[in-house]
Amino acid sequence: MDVTLRIKRYNPETDVKPKFAEYTVDVEPTDRVLDALNEVKWHHDGTLTYRRSCAHGVCGSDAMRINGRNRLACKILMKELGKKITIEPLIGFTIVKDLVVDMDQFFANYKAVKPYLIADDAPGAGERRQSPAERERYDDTTKCILCAACTTACPITWTNERFVGPAAIVNAHRFIFDSRDQGADERLRILNGGSGVWRCRTVFNCTDACPRGIEVTKAIEEVKRALLYERL
Numbered sequence: 001m002d003v004t005l006r007i008k009r010y011n012p013e014t015d016v017k018p019k020f021a022e023y024t025v026d027v028e029p030t031d032r033v034l035d036a037l038n039e040v041k042w043h044h045d046g047t048l049t050y051r052r053s054c055a056h057g058v059c060g061s062d063a064m065r066i067n068g069r070n071r072l073a074c075k076i077l078m079k080e081l082g083k084k085i086t087i088e089p090l091i092g093f094t095i096v097k098d099l100v101v102d103m104d105q106f107f108a109n110y111k112a113v114k115p116y117l118i119a120d121d122a123p124g125a126g127e128r129r130q131s132p133a134e135r136e137r138y139d140d141t142t143k144c145i146l147c148a149a150c151t152t153a154c155p156i157t158w159t160n161e162r163f164v165g166p167a168a169i170v171n172a173h174r175f176i177f178d179s180r181d182q183g184a185d186e187r188l189r190i191l192n193g194g195s196g197v198w199r200c201r202t203v204f205n206c207t208d209a210c211p212r213g214i215e216v217t218k219a220i221e222e223v224k225r226a227l228l229y230e231r232l
């Protein structure tokens with residue numbers, strides 16, 4: 001079937017501002033949006049620029065706005081979208097070129113919450129053990145692929161550059177509630193600050209945007225509750 005992709009294009013070296021370009025491509029209903037973008041790049045206009053790698057919803061590199069919603073281009077089937085599809089870069093970040101945005105601040109915020117196991121004592125019997133129930137406590141937030149769909153769907157991040165954003169909090173949650181970790185108080189102190197969880201207004205855009213089905217807002221609320229009732 002023929003579909004028309006309406007893609008927001010921007011080359012900072014030649015364009016004053018972004019503008020839409022249209023491409024009509026022949027696709028199968030079961031093709032993904034990423035296949036359609038590849039069709040444009042490989043057969044219509046090789047200058048079209050977008051990130052992609054795994055093509056299977058694992059690497060998180062091809063999050064973009066598709067018909068006004070943050071989605072992974074490699075996960076959405078053409079038959080879900082109709083005959084005219086609008087594709088834009090994630091909003092809230094500087095556009096590098098076309099659908100590629102500058103992720104530097106996103107990853108700086110991620111690193112700021114110390115998203116790794118902090119444990120100074122030696123592991124017992126060669127490994128740090130935990131029960132299935134302890135592992136289950138943070139299972140949901142282990143699924144994050146750092147695509148930024150949640151953070152760039154959050155209206156607070158559009159107006160407050162200091163807010164670490166939902167993705168950083170999800171990755172802090174993953175370690176705060178890990179029974180083997182000893183860095184929870186340190187992370188909670190960071191998230192109790194001016195750029196932390198109290199900037200969240202519980203809009204739920206983040207949960208709606210997450211391609212991994214992570215209950216992002218719930219994770220943020222659990223961190224808030226830990227700050228209020230359990231620690232510090």
Ligand code: SF4
Pocket residue numbers: 060143144145146147148149150151166167170209210211212213214216
């Ligand atoms: Fe992407 Fe979901 Fe992780 Fe946010 S929580 S970065 S939407 S995978």
Ligand code: FES
Pocket residue numbers: 051052053054055056057058059060061062063072073074075
């Ligand atoms: Fe890896 Fe889409 S290309 S998640």
